[in-house]
Amino acid sequence: xxxxxxxxxxxxxxxxxxxxxxxxxxxxxxxxxxxxxxxxxxxxxxxxxxxxxxxxxxxxxxxxxxxxxxxxxxxxxxxxxxxxxxxxxxxxxxxxxxxxxxxxxxxxxxxxxxxxxxxxxxxxxxxxxxxxxxxxxxxxxxxxxxxxxxxxxxxxxxxxxxxxxxxxxxxxxxxxxxxxxxxxxxxxxxxxxxxxxxxxxxxxxxxxxxxxxxxxxxxxxxxxxxxxxxxxxxxxxxxxxxxxxxxxxxxxxxxxxxxxxxxxxxxxxxxxxxxxxxxxxxxxxxxxxxxxxxxxxxxxxxxxxxxxxxxxxxxxxxxxxxxxxxxxxxxxxxxx
Amino acid sequence: xxxxxxxxxxxxxxxxxxxxxxxxxxxxxxxxxxxxxxxxxxxxxxxxxxxxxxxxxxxxxxxxxxxxxxxxxxxxxxxxxxxxxxxxxxxxxxxxxxxxxxxxxxxxxxxxxxxxxxxxxxxxxxxxxxxxxxxxxxxxxxxxxxxxxxxxxxxxxxxxxxxxxxxxxxxxxxxxxxxxxxxxxxxxxxxxxxxxxxxxxxxxxxxxxxxxxxxxxxxxxxxxxxxxxxxxxxxxxxxxxxxxxxxxxxxxxxxxxxxxxxxxxxxxxxxxxxxxxxxxxxxxxxxxxxxxxxxxxxxxxxxxxxxxxxxxxxxxxxxxxxxxxxxxxxxxxxxxxxxx
Numbered sequence: 001x002x003x004x005x006x007x008x009x010x011x012x013x014x015x016x017x018x019x020x021x022x023x024x025x026x027x028x029x030x031x032x033x034x035x036x037x038x039x040x041x042x043x044x045x046x047x048x049x050x051x052x053x054x055x056x057x058x059x060x061x062x063x064x065x066x067x068x069x070x071x072x073x074x075x076x077x078x079x080x081x082x083x084x085x086x087x088x089x090x091x092x093x094x095x096x097x098x099x100x101x102x103x104x105x106x107x108x109x110x111x112x113x114x115x116x117x118x119x120x121x122x123x124x125x126x127x128x129x130x131x132x133x134x135x136x137x138x139x140x141x142x143x144x145x146x147x148x149x150x151x152x153x154x155x156x157x158x159x160x161x162x163x164x165x166x167x168x169x170x171x172x173x174x175x176x177x178x179x180x181x182x183x184x185x186x187x188x189x190x191x192x193x194x195x196x197x198x199x200x201x202x203x204x205x206x207x208x209x210x211x212x213x214x215x216x217x218x219x220x221x222x223x224x225x226x227x228x229x230x231x232x233x234x235x236x237x238x239x240x241x242x243x244x245x246x247x248x249x250x251x252x253x254x255x256x257x258x259x260x261x262x263x264x265x266x267x268x269x270x271x272x273x274x275x276x277x278x279x280x281x282x283x284x285x286x287x288x289x290x291x292x293x294x295x296x297x298x299x300x301x302x303x304x305x306x307x308x309x310x311x312x313x314x315x316x317x318x319x320x321x322x323x324x325x326x327x328x329x330x331x332x333x334x335x336x
Numbered sequence: 337x338x339x340x341x342x343x344x345x346x347x348x349x350x351x352x353x354x355x356x357x358x359x360x361x362x363x364x365x366x367x368x369x370x371x372x373x374x375x376x377x378x379x380x381x382x383x384x385x386x387x388x389x390x391x392x393x394x395x396x397x398x399x400x401x402x403x404x405x406x407x408x409x410x411x412x413x414x415x416x417x418x419x420x421x422x423x424x425x426x427x428x429x430x431x432x433x434x435x436x437x438x439x440x441x442x443x444x445x446x447x448x449x450x451x452x453x454x455x456x457x458x459x460x461x462x463x464x465x466x467x468x469x470x471x472x473x474x475x476x477x478x479x480x481x482x483x484x485x486x487x488x489x490x491x492x493x494x495x496x497x498x499x500x501x502x503x504x505x506x507x508x509x510x511x512x513x514x515x516x517x518x519x520x521x522x523x524x525x526x527x528x529x530x531x532x533x534x535x536x537x538x539x540x541x542x543x544x545x546x547x548x549x550x551x552x553x554x555x556x557x558x559x560x561x562x563x564x565x566x567x568x569x570x571x572x573x574x575x576x577x578x579x580x581x582x583x584x585x586x587x588x589x590x591x592x593x594x595x596x597x598x599x600x601x602x603x604x605x606x607x608x609x610x611x612x613x614x615x616x617x618x619x620x621x622x623x624x625x626x627x628x629x630x631x632x633x634x635x636x637x638x639x640x641x642x643x644x645x646x647x648x649x650x651x652x653x654x655x656x657x658x659x660x661x662x663x664x665x666x667x668x669x670x671x672x673x674x675x676x
Contacts, residue, residue, distance in 0.1 A: 152627055233453040239409055240448075241468045241519065242441030251467070259458075330458050333502040 001334055004327055012320050020072070021314045023059050024065050027200045027305055033057075037299035038081060077309075078302030089302035092291055093310050097180030099169055100280070104272045106207040111214035111268070116261065119222025120254065126227060134219065141216030146275045149208035150282040156278035157205055166183045167284035170199045210275045214268040221264045225257040232256070259330055266322030339441055345359040355559045356380035356406070356527055361419035361429075363398070363405050363583075377583035377634055381576075383527065384464060388553055388560040390574035390591075392606070396628045398583040399563045403529045405429070406588040423527065430591050442472035445520035449532040451512035455504035461488075462500030470523040486664070487518040491586030492548060497552075507659055510541035514548070521552065528553075529561045534569065546572055567606055571595060576663075579603045582631050585658075587666040599671040601646040638669065646670045 024287040035051050038041060052058045052227040057065060065135020067099060071077070077089040084092050120136075170176060170183050176195035179186045184203065227233060230253060238252040276289030284290070295303040328336045349638055356672075369597045376398040388597050392397040406428060421428040422630050423444065428436065448454040456464060463489060466480035475483070481500065483516045488496035491514040504512055513533060520528060530549065534542035534646045550573055553626040570591065577594050579587040579602060587600035598604045603622035626643040633639070634655055641651040648670045650656075656667045 028564065233448060233450060236409060237454045237516070237519075238456070239450060240440055240446040242405060242437045242439065242469050243467060244437065247467065247471070251459065255458055256456065312651040331460075332457060332505050 001327065002070055004334065005324060008320055008323050012316050015316050016313055018021065019316070020069070020309055021065065021306050024068060025061065027301060027308075028061065028064070032299060034081075034299070034301045037301065038066055058253065059222050062115055077306040080300055080303045082298035082300040083291055083303045089295065089300075089306040091305050092303050093288065095181070096286065096291045097310075099183075099285065100273075100276055100289060102184060103203060103206055103210060103276065103280070103285065103287055104269070105254055105322035106203050106273060107275075108212035108214060108268070110207060110211040111218050112265065115215045115218030116216045116258075119261075120221075120226050120257075122223045123230065124188070129194045131223075135223075138216040138219045141212045141219075145278075146212065147282055148276040150206065150279050153205045154282060155207055157317065165202050169202050169285055170195065171202075174198055175188055202285075202297075206285050208278045209282070210272060210279045213275060214265075217264060217268060217271075218261060222257065222261050225260045226253060229253050229257045229328040255265045260327065262326055262329065269318040273311050273315065352384050355424065356386045356561075357420075357422040358382070358402075358406065359420045360423070361402060361405060361421065362417070363401050364416045366414055369644065374583050374634070376405065379578075379580070379583070379585055380419075380662070381578050381585065381588070383559045383561055385559050386527070386553070386557045386649055387576065388550075388562055389573045389575040390562045390564060390570040391580055392570055393580035394565050394566055394606075394624075394628065397580040400531055402580075403446065403531050403561065403563055407444065407529065408433070408457050409440075409446075412628075438472075441525075442523040443525055444527045444529065445525035447513075447516055447520050447522070447528065447530040448531045450536045451509060451516050452504060452536075454516055455512055457504055459503075460500065461502050461504065461507070463523055465500070465515070465519050468519055471532075484518070484522070486509050487522055488515065489538075491515070491518045491521070491552075492544075495520070509537050510544060511544055513537060513541075513674060517548065521556075521558075524556065527559045527561070529563070531563045531665060532565070533562075535564075535566075542569075546672065547564045549573065560612040561668070565597075567610055575626055579606070582628065582634060584634060584639070584667065586640065586668070588660070591666045595665065596674045599666040600668050601644045601670075601672055602640050603666075604672050638667075646672060 034055065035048050035057065039047055039051065046108055049058070056064060061069075075090060080087045080089050080092050083222030084095075118134050122134040125131050138232060151269065154166060157164045166169065176183065176199075177190045179189050184196050187199060189194060230310045233254050236254075237248055238248045243252075273289070276287060277293050278289070279285070280287045280289035281293045288311070291303065294300070296309060297309075359380045361376055361379045362374065365373045365375055369549070379398065379402055381391075391402060393399050398658050401410070405417050408428065408431070410417065412616060413468065417429055419429065423439075428439070428444075431439070455461075460504065462484055463477075464482060465484040466475075466477050469475045469480040469483060470477060471610065473480075485496040485500055488499055493511055495501050499507070499515075504515075507515065511577045513536075517533075533549070534545050546569060549562075552558065558575075562569065564570060574591050576590055577588065578585045579594075581602050587594070587598065587603045594603065595607070598607055601622065605622075609621055609623040611621060626644055630642040632637040632641055632652065636655065638644070638647075638656045641647045644651065647649060647667075650669045654669075656669050658665055658667050659671075660666060
């Protein structure tokens with residue numbers, strides 16, 4: 001098991017390295033570029049050349065990349081020009097991270113807590129009205145674009161019915177102590193229950209919007225996987241042993257059916273990061289997705305670079321955890 | 337059962353009350369928009385304590401469906417079961433699902449064909465053995481573990497304590513089947529149903545597993561229903577044989593009688609399709625021609641008639657009736673031999 005984990009971590013480092021290279025090259029192939037962004041309307045050929053030399057952009061690409069690696073290894077990813085002018089780009093990421101983590105965790109929780117039980121039920125009642133209804137519901141979940149769903153939720157629940165806050169992470173002017181930067185958790189840690197509850201209310205709509213696609217995918221995979229496992233000989237063996245319905249369901253059906261679902265959940269984290277860009281923008285929720293959208297619009301290259309790179313690292317990291325979870329569930333991986 | 341004392345006197349056919357008495361068992365599958373299919377069409381047989389009864393036939397003859405119906409393991413929808421299966425005075429077919437759960441694994445156990453797919457790949461062998469005892473004997477996992485090791489040892493698995501921690505993919509095919517047998521025997525069932533337990537195994541392993549089953553049946557007095565397509569298995573193990581065709585028993589007899597003097601042409605066909613060591617060089621095997629797809633409906637014919645070398649006029653016009661009793665008999669208008 002230890003060997004498995006070490007091997008996966010080494011693989012992960014390699015993946016992160018290759019990713020950093022791809023992102024680096026891709027960003028530099030975009031039209032415009034940091035020099036145009038900084039100089040704006042005041043650019044002349046002479047000024048461009050001077051600034052390019054000052055920033056080292058006149059060097060060949062591989063030299064630039066090596067310099068980037070060297071500085072990145074010291075934690076320096078450049079300075080933000082637009083999102084948080086003058087601030088270290090990495091700091092922008094760290095500031096925004098807790099908000100997006102909080103939002104993604106709630107969205108993922110919703111997707112799993114609804115998707116797995118519903119998928120199991122639909123499979124158990126294969127072909128029934130419950131099954132058909134759930135399948136249609138999940139299709140809608142995938143088919144409706146996230147930003148559109150976000151607008152609908154906002155329009156009805158926040159504007160028309162005034163049930164939940166329209167935007168932001170917490171009511172402005174609310175006096176709350178910051179500990180982790182995850183506002184709901186902070187409120188719990190400091191026993192400021194009203195602050196926690198307020199932050200939670202702000203989370204609900206964006207989390208529901210963000211959860212729609214992962215929910216639909218987890219539901220579909222669970223349903224298909226349970227249907228497969230129910231036909232397996234070992235489930236019949238479990239029934240032949242006279243085990244209680246609960247043990248057959250939990251130990252024999254669900255545990256095996258969860259294998260593809262666990263993989264799917266890992267992959268959905270990538271979707272969550274992408275979805276966060278749309279959801280956070282609609283709800284003016286100040287997380288990584290919102291920062292990424294701003295950085296793109298305003299051409300803040302340093303922030304863009306660090307956010308995309310960190311997003312990729314998070315994705316790889318989550319999938320490492322998924323692989324470990326997979327090995328814990330499936331001894332065929334662990335003992336190979 | 338009051339004949340507990342007779343458990344030791346094998347084979348005991350006819351000498352005691354049946355432990356399991358199946359009467360006119362019918363299983364009909366009904367899929368939407370398709371015609372009904374009678375997978376089992378009025379099967380009756382008895383199994384006495386300590387006796388080994390074979391259900392023999394080729395794929396699709398209804399032998400596995402018969403066993404699943406007795407176990408209450410047929411899929412919940414799309415089938416209809418009628419008739420009776422009296423086990424120890426109770427009709428298994430009318431028991432509630434929860435009462436049936438109480439008996440499965442404790443009083444009636446089953447061994448399946450493919451030991452790899454029949455074992456849960458993500459649960460250790462030990463857990464899969466102990467869970468039966470936890471369920472039916474009220475033992476804790478800790479109490480059941482040494483018993484599980486004993487069981488593995490009893491079915492011939494070397495180093496049983498280490499094997500408890502193994503997962504199915506770490507065992508060989510033969511070991512897996514032994515582990516499945518250990519699970520089936522965990523609660524000392526009175527009836528064991530083995531559905532093609534050796535089909536997925538190498539020939540040498542087959543012989544070992546059969547020897548093991550025979551030994552266990554003799555030692556414990558467990559009644560065994562042996563489902564197989566292999567008459568070689570029957571010859572080595574069964575006291576009584578039921579030959580199934582198209583969902584009906586077409587011939588029944590004691591092992592010796594059946595092999596010496598088969599009456600139904602299908603039984604003869606099955607016997608002729610076994611390779612023999614004492615056959616002359618160049619002798620060809622004579623398999624039964626055609627396939628079950630050629631079957632006629634039993635309602636107004638003998639299902640086997642299109643494939644039968646002995647068929648006469650009534651075979652395609654009337655349903656042949658059972659000639660005989662619960663011990664010996666056949667279902668044929670134009671039987672072979674007849675010295676029995």
